[in-house]
Amino acid sequence: DTAVSQTPKYLVTQMGNDKSIKCEQNLGHDTMYWYKQDSKKFLKIMFSYNNKELIINETVPNRFSPKSPDKAHLNLHINSLELGDSAVYFCASSPNSYEQYFGPGTRLTVT
Amino acid sequence: AQSVTQPDIHITVSEGASLELRCNYSYGATPYLFWYVQSPGQGLQLLLKYFSGDTLVQGIKGFEAEFKRSQSSFNLRKPSVHWSDAAEYFCAVGRGDYKLSFGAGTTVTVRA
Numbered sequence: 680d681t682a683v684s685q686t687p688k689y690l691v692t693q694m695g696n697d698k699s700i701k702c703e704q705n706l707g708h709d710t711m712y713w714y715k716q717d718s719k720k721f722l723k724i725m726f727s728y729n730n731k732e733l734i735i736n737e738t739v740p741n742r743f744s745p746k747s748p749d750k751a752h753l754n755l756h757i758n759s760l761e762l763g764d765s766a767v768y769f770c771a772s773s774p775n776s777y778e779q780y781f782g783p784g785t786r787l788t789v790t
Numbered sequence: 791a792q793s794v795t796q797p798d799i800h801i802t803v804s805e806g807a808s809l810e811l812r813c814n815y816s817y818g819a820t821p822y823l824f825w826y827v828q829s830p831g832q833g834l835q836l837l838l839k840y841f842s843g844d845t846l847v848q849g850i851k852g853f854e855a856e857f858k859r860s861q862s863s864f865n866l867r868k869p870s871v872h873w874s875d876a877a878e879y880f881c882a883v884g885r886g887d888y889k890l891s892f893g894a895g896t897t898v899t900v901r902a
Contacts, residue, residue, distance in 0.1 A: 683833075710888060720828075720878055722892040735888060769833060777822040777841075777884035781834040 683782035702770030796893035813881030
């Protein structure tokens with residue numbers, strides 16, 4: 680059983696399109712996150728939800744909108760995609776306020 | 791603000807040889823410390839963690855790490871590497887506020 684899963688694994692799309700990435704965790708954790716990993720492998724936190732409440736909202740363009748329908752799911756919707764949005768996006772979940780468990784990632788390529 | 795430094799960008803090691811990856815952090819109090827491994831095309835897997843207590847912690851895949859408060863370090867070690875250990879390794883530091891700060895990563899190449 681996959682603990683933190685993401686769909687899709689790969690996403691290729693054109694500039695200007697709108698796309699969503701979905702994340703689900705079956706660990707019973709209260710907190711979920713979205714990270715962006717750039718081409719240099721640097722990991723940057725974007726958002727975090729705790730029990731469906733937004734608790735971290737880093738400096739991210741408002742074209743990015745997270746949604747948490749319940750505490751096991753956290754989706755990321757991106758409007759008007761730009762070339763610079765190309766990256767690997769990781770979802771993570773946490774049972775507390777420090778350790779985190781990551782999903783397999785979604786490689787987004789914007790052409 | 792806390793920061794995490796991994797001084798080695800890339801390390802090449804022979805199969806069967808020992809491996810040590812360095813991690814230094816800056817933070818006023820004792821942080822929560824983690825090492826993650828990212829194999830090519832994969833997500834990040836938690837290797838080990840340190841919260842308190844014994845400063846030498848054991849993790850999965852034969853890895854261990856030692857917390858040294860005086861040096862603000864949390865170095866990762868493995869006595870004998872396998873070809874499957876070739877990956878990117880990330881040190882991360884948290885302070886209990888839901889945020890982790892990650893180092894830039896160290897790429898490990900294993901030669902036969």
